Amino acid sequence: MMNISRRDALRTAGVAAVGAALAGWASGCSSVPVGGAANAAAGNLLETAKAQGFLRVAIANEPPYTQVSADGVVSGCEPDVLRAVCKRLGIADIQGIVTPYGSMIPGLNANRWDVIAAGLFMKQSRCSQVAYSEPVIVSTESYATPKGNPKGITSIAAITADPSLRIAVLPGGFEEGILKTANVPEPQQVKVTDGRSGIEAVKANRADAFLLPTLSLRALAKDDAGFEVTEALKDAPRTGSGAAFRTADSSFQEAYNKELAAFKKTPEFGQILTKWGFDPAVVEGVTAQELCQTAG
Template sequence: MAHIISQRTRRLTAVIVGGAFLAGVLAGCTTTSPGGGGGGSAGGGASGVGKTVAQAKKDGYLRVAIANEPPYTQVNADGTVTGAEPDVLHAVLKTMDIPEIEGVTTPYESMIPGLNAGRWDVVAAGLFMKQSRCAAVAYSEPVIVSTESFGVPVGNPKNITTVKNVLDNKDLKIAVLSGGFEEGILKTAKVPSNQQVLVKDARSGMEAVTAKRADAFLLPTLSLNDLVKSDKSIEVTKPIEDAPKTGSGAAFRKEDKELRDEYNKALAKFKETPEFAKILEKWGFDPEAVKGVTSEELCKNEG
């Protein structure tokens, strides 16, 4: 089920589609996104209709699909949402005179279909670029570049450090987010489906390892580093040498090329400011890593 995240007065608050509030929602913030539930239109227009810069400025917001996977996106216990991706998106849009964002938390496999169905205007959730996704949406230039690691039991008893290790040992089972970039890594490497344990979210991936349903959880290094803070039975391997370079940016509908192009111009300027580096460093990313990396390069990733 998708969850609406509405920002008002620089505050993002989560509510369940249909009107029921998440536990701990800030009192007094009762606005929900225009159009109601997940089957509604993008930004209040007819479903499937593209969003222009002029319309976004008039509306004063964009609706954005997010996940809850720190450090890319994070929905806090009080309902507020933050993270590297929405923080950068919000900052850039403000420079474009689009002051607000409304978020909808949704599974990764639903992000692109929902975008193209007009349920939101943009995705900002660490949705890593690869060929199939780049064929379906118009990505901005990269905001972050990331490495992949395995979350394994302490001591890494099965010595899982590379994708090749998984291919060489048919008994290994690896947890991956359903529809996530990491599922694509295993598919591209021709890891058999019976060695893949599909999970719905990051916490489920950790639980699959602790419950011994999986031998490792494949996820971005920084995401795993955040998760193991609350689970000392799992450790994070060094970045995987034979995993592809990954990165993400905002994803727009193909027909919203004008909006994407204007966002790219504003993003390029924002990357030159101290605020961009401050946001990335806050969430553990190296702002230097994205320099010189293009969406064209990252869109060549198989999968």
């Protein structure tokens, strides 16, 4: 997983600059046509996206969920599925815009992009603000700890039971919500900017563990043998993600869900998930309605 940045902390100006560059690299389209955002906001997202040939998508550059290569090509489990479903809808491609997780929903509702496909896990607070598609992935959580896990941290409960423990977490992420729901005090939370800085916080003894999705940590561990990854935490809530749309784009969401359901029945869906390390069987029978009940 090379250069993970799950909760990328780019400043606003940096996000705009990188987003514009990635948009051009990813699709070959230089800009959104005049009026595109306004038409999308008016409920014509499908027509707008088909006419302009792409859909603007917020991503985070956190493999295996999302990834941006050196030449700007956007991939990862979520964008690859989104691109495939969009093609079924007559939308030629997607444009990736890198943005911090905490800015994704505000940016969506401000019409800065049309959809979020970034491993933005479903939970009650998010589901009240956006319209999620049915799930594409289902995920578990783990800790990155020093080799040997010297403090034996294997659960969320362990953090609440020991106020001396410090847990690295990405601001705006699902994991921060887990700690807040568990009433982990702020002084125990070490805020980091991305996956690599979370690992460095653990290795430098600024944090006792780093909470992140199991797959993200395992991918980081492929390039760094200086820490270990725990088994999936049994007391962390199960969650998952799909594409997130503005609530005003309910007609697009319905069309997307219809094509997503058909796409899930094809071999290509399973191939995409398997390529990025996910088990397509885990998604079967899981609904957005279920995952939106997750507290946080």
